[in-house]
Amino acid sequence: MSLVTSLFPASPWALGALLISSAIALKFLLIGRREKFLPPGPPTKPLLGNILEFPTQVAHFKYTEWARKYGDVISLKIASGTIIVLTSVQSIREIFEKHNAITADRPPHELTEQLTGGNHILFIHYGPTWKILRRTSYEMLSPYAVSLTLPIQVAESTQLMFDFLQDPTDWYDHYSRYALSVIMSVVHGQRCPRYATPRAQNLIINLKTFSQLVRPGETPPLDLIPALKYVPERFASWKTTLKNLRKAQREYYGGLMEETKKRMERGDGNGCFMQKVLERQEEFKLTDEMALYMGAAMLEAGSDTSASYLQNATQLLIMHPKVQEKAKEELDRVVGPDRMPQPSDIKNLPYVQAVIKEVHRIRPVVTTGVPHVANADIKYGGHTVPKDSIIFANIWGVYNDENLFSNPSEFNPDRYLENPYGLKKEHGSSSKDWGLLDDMDFGFGRRKCPGIHIAKNSISLNVSRLLWGFDLSKAKREDGTEIELDFHDLEPTVTSTLRPFKCSIKPRSERHAAVIRREFHEATAAFMPFEQELTGTDKEYVRRVREDLI
Numbered sequence: 001m002s003l004v005t006s007l008f009p010a011s012p013w014a015l016g017a018l019l020i021s022s023a024i025a026l027k028f029l030l031i032g033r034r035e036k037f038l039p040p041g042p043p044t045k046p047l048l049g050n051i052l053e054f055p056t057q058v059a060h061f062k063y064t065e066w067a068r069k070y071g072d073v074i075s076l077k078i079a080s081g082t083i084i085v086l087t088s089v090q091s092i093r094e095i096f097e098k099h100n101a102i103t104a105d106r107p108p109h110e111l112t113e114q115l116t117g118g119n120h121i122l123f124i125h126y127g128p129t130w131k132i133l134r135r136t137s138y139e140m141l142s143p144y145a146v147s148l149t150l151p152i153q154v155a156e157s158t159q160l161m162f163d164f165l166q167d168p169t170d171w172y173d174h175y176s177r178y179a180l181s182v183i184m185s186v187v188h189g190q191r192c193p194r195y196a197t198p199r200a201q202n203l204i205i206n207l208k209t210f211s212q213l214v215r216p217g218e219t220p221p222l223d224l225i226p227a228l229k230y231v232p233e234r235f236a237s238w239k240t241t242l243k244n245l246r247k248a249q250r251e252y253y254g255g256l257m258e259e260t261k262k263r264m265e266r267g268d269g270n271g272c273f274m275q276k277v278l279e280r281q282e283e284f285k286l287t288d289e290m291a292l293y294m295g296a297a298m299l300e301a302g303s304d305t306s307a308s309y310l311q312n313a314t315q316l317l318i319m320h321p322k323v324q325e326k327a328k329e330e331l332d333r334v335v336g337p338d339r340m341p342q343p344s345d346i347k348n349l350p351y352v353q354a355v356i357k358e359v360h361r362i363r364p365v366v367t368t369g370v371p372h373v374a375n376a377d378i379k380y381g382g383h384t385v386p387k388d389s390i391i392f393a394n395i396w397g398v399y400n401d402e403n404l405f406s407n408p409s410e411f412n413p414d415r416y417l418e419n420p421y422g423l424k425k426e427h428g429s430s431s432k433d434w435g436l437l438d439d440m441d442f443g444f445g446r447r448k449c450p451g452i453h454i455a456k457n458s459i460s461l462n463v464s465r466l467l468w469g470f471d472l473s474k475a476k477r478e479d480g481t482e483i484e485l486d487f488h489d490l491e492p493t494v495t496s497t498l499r500p501f502k503c504s505i506k507p508r509s510e511r512h513a514a515v516i517r518r519e520f521h522e523a524t525a526a527f528m529p530f531e532q533e534l535t536g537t538d539k540e541y542v543r544r545v546r547e548d549l550i
């Protein structure tokens with residue numbers, strides 16, 4: 001028997017079995033391997049692909065390192081799945097904007113599917129339910145609709161400044177209260193005058209449980225191995241957490257909706273988002289479940305994000321006293337010391353606007369965006385972004401590209417006075433691509449953040465008021481030495497959320513402080529329609545604070 005024939009078994013059945021098992025083995029070996037048509041990326045390992053080096057936290061640093069090495073569109077293999085990361089304005093524009101109908105889907109997310117019954121606009125697939133929810137949110141959060149909510153937004157910002165005045169040590173929580181209260185008022189028609197307000201605390205606790213549950217490693221990889229969802233609850237503690245959270249969320253959001261209904265029945269409606277949703281529920285074709293989770297999604301997507309931006313801005317301003325000085329000079333000239341800046345002032349404050357853009361650039365809130373999914377192949381740069389691939393936009397990587405921005409790690413708002421997009425001189429400002437740089441932090445294409453107008457109001461009003469009224473500096477120890485700030489001390493979440501830190505926030509003068517107190521007192525009428533459901537403790541709190549102002 002020759003060596004060659006000895007390798008083949010005698011029976012044709014055995015030969016067939018051998019061929020099939022070899023084909024299966026080969027297929028398995030190919031799993032994890034980068035297909036030829038894919039954009040380049042780091043080397044893969046059989047079966048695993050890039051799973052071992054795939055970053056689950058602060059992914060933007062690793063994505064950027066790979067982009068500089070392999071190009072602005074890279075691919076990563078997670079077993080047989082493909083992840084695409086875009087790190088240029090041109091690729092984002094082409095793939096997310098030009099092909100927006102193909103890239104409007106989201107990756108499967110079993111946990112949120114089970115938690116919300118597939119009704120949460122942020123997570124659900126691109127399809128009929130999403131279209132209904134999106135149309136509703138788009139209409140309710142249009143620039144015009146948002147302009148009608150300005151009085152409560154401005155009033156809440158006035159309380160924020162008042163809170164800084166009264167109790168600057170809790171500055172971090174004041175931002176969280178503010179962001180929550182604005183969104184609770186605009187969406188559900190009831191405000192949270194204290195951080196400790198039960199409505200605020202309930203939401204904070206539910207959001208914490210949720211973000212712990214979705215943290216990588218907390219639950220088995222349900223989307224990768226769907227069979228895991230059938231493991232009985234006694235062996236899968238995540239199922240109990242999820243069940244309890246679903247119950248808590250439904251009680252919470254259901255309660256808010258009931259209170260809106262009662263307000264409407266009494267004829268005391270305050271024009272909040274949910275009131276309008278309920279009034280037009282049939283027209284929008286919203287089921288009760290869809291309406292419930294519409295309100296939920298707004299609160300969940302709209303509170304932490306705005307607070308994180310403002311906390312980041314505060315840290316950056318403390319770290320850059322010269323930027324504060326320059327902004328204050330502009331505010332003194334345009335607004336003066338006898339009133340706080342109003343939304344209508346922002347257009348006359350180019351340097352403050354530059355500061356706001358520079359904070360977005362150096363510290364985008366959602367550094368790698370929220371992933372989209374392609375539902376068909378897309379050709380780009382000689383490669384294919386395949387159907388079903390998960391696509392991230394590496395916003396941080398674009399904003400920190402030294403080919404676009406000079407010294408990108410330097411906080412320098414002046415770059416926006418020299419070029420409307422903050423770009424190096426040679427890029428000019430005429431290319432239509434650059435417009436995308438303006439609002440990158442809010443995402444792209446059909447899934448772009450519908451809350452952008454509320455968020456922009458919050459950001460511009462509060463950054464300008466903070467600079468107008470306060471001197472921000474590092475806190476000092478007892479021995480007089482300054483406590484240094486750590487720019488990279490972030491919470492392990494998907495947003496750029498700083499951990500709380502000590503700092504000093506002092507009114508610029510007694511004159512500024514008096515204006516804040518006066519305007520807070522004058523804001524009482526704007527608060528009232530949103531205080532109908534306050535608990536006894538909260539009622540007592542607002543009564544006492546207002547009495548003290550007289």
Ligand code: HEM
Pocket residue numbers: 121122123134137141183297298299301302303305306309365366369370371372441442443444445446447448449450451452454455
């Ligand atoms: C600084 C504040 C905010 C930032 C940075 C931000 C950022 C984002 C980003 C990056 C996305 C994903 C976009 C994409 O998939 O391409 C998003 C989606 C979303 N945001 Fe915001 N957001 C902010 C404030 C708000 C506010 C105030 C609201 C509500 C009033 C809101 C409601 C939503 C909703 C409902 C979605 C889901 C849209 C969808 O999937 O169709 N956001 N946001």
